[in-house]
Amino acid sequence: MEFSMLFITLLILQAIFPSQASIQAAPAKSDLFREYIGAEFNNVRFTDVPVNPNVEFHFILSFAIDYDTSSSPSPTNGKFNIFWDTDNLSPSQVSSIKNQHSNVKVALSLGGDSVANGYAYFNPSSVDSWVSNAVSSLTRIIQQYNLDGIDIDYEHFQADPDTFTECIGQLITALKRNRVISFASIAPFDDDQVQSHYLALWRKYGHQIDYVNFQFYAYDQGTSVAQFLKYFNTQSSNYNGGKVLVSFISDGSGGLSPANGFFTACSKLKSQNQLHGIFVWSADDSKAGGFRYEKQSQALLAIPH
Structure with a gap:
């Protein structure tokens, strides 16, 4: 009886005063590499892109667009x-690259900059009908291609932030609830209209968003390291609690x-446990240079803390 009481007392004390080892937070994982692919029709294939086995690798197909020509003018x-x-990026090729590399997942990105010689606008006529159609059409594409997630890359808006928030938030929630996708990301950049939409979405549905693919390459060409780190801190504060990924553009046209x-x-962010991953726009442009910086990015990410 006395032994039982002593054992129970020890359990209670352990619960109240856990060991120092058990309360230390695990280091943040920083081995995620993501690459947009397919938007520029440069005949790039998944197999062209080097995949380091020691990173988590996401290809992001670009783009799926809610542009239904049969419904013109809306x-x-x-x-x-x-x-x-x-x-070059077919369902069979998705299956093949995932079979070749156990660390590869494939997502699709929604929206993008342009379609049919004009901007790709976000402009639904009804939240309910848009969400219903989007869930249905995207489920079909995602299952056909055996995809794992979605990325939101709308850049032009003719709808207010609240409409965007409900449409995209309900879409991500439904696809996750239905187990159609396992992760979702957003791809904002530092523009007042863009940020007003994505920050509204983040405030209400941030718990459903796994990664923030912030387009740091949309800042001015020739950005310095100090400026870049300042921008990173600003956007990490804006998307508080989110995994904000850093990024570069293959053609060197903007950012750091x-x-x-x-x-x-x-390297500085990694040393501070703030590097959540790296993404690149895009494989189409990197192909000509032999993916030199993709290799360097993944090598850096693969270095353990």
Whole structure:
């Protein structure tokens, strides 16, 4: 009896005063690498892109767009169609790359910059009908291609932030609830209209969003390391609690480039446990250079803490 009481007392004390080892937070994982692919029809294939086995690798097919030509003049009704290079990035090629690399997942991105020689606007006529159509059309595409997640990359808006919030938030929630996808990301950049929409979405549905693919390459070309780190801190504060990924653009047209200090900034963030991952726009442009910076990015991410 006395032994039982002593044992129970020890259990209670352990619950109240857990060991120091058990209360230390695990280091943040920072081995996620993501690459957009297929938007520019440069005949790039999944197999062209080097995959380091020691990172988590996401290909992001670009783009699926709710542009339904049969519904003109109101084509943005949630009925998504594929606008990426399906000749080189087909369902069988998705299955093949995932079979070759156990660390590879494949997602699709919604929206993008343009469609049919104009901007790809977010402009639904009704939240309920848009969400219903989007869930249906995207479920079909995701299952056909055996995809794992979605990315939200709308950049032009003719709807208010609340409408965007409900449409996208309800869409992500439904796809996750139905187990159609296992992760979702958003891809904002530092523009007042863009940020007003994505921050409204984040405030209400941030718990459903796994990654923030912040387009740091949308800042001015020639961004310095110090400026980049300041921008990162600002956006990490804006998307408080989110996994804000850093990024570069393959053609060097904006932001902090790999040639001018991008990896210096990444190393500093990694040393501070703030590097949640790296993404690249895009494989289509990187192909000509042999994916040099993709290799360097993944090598950095693969270094253990």
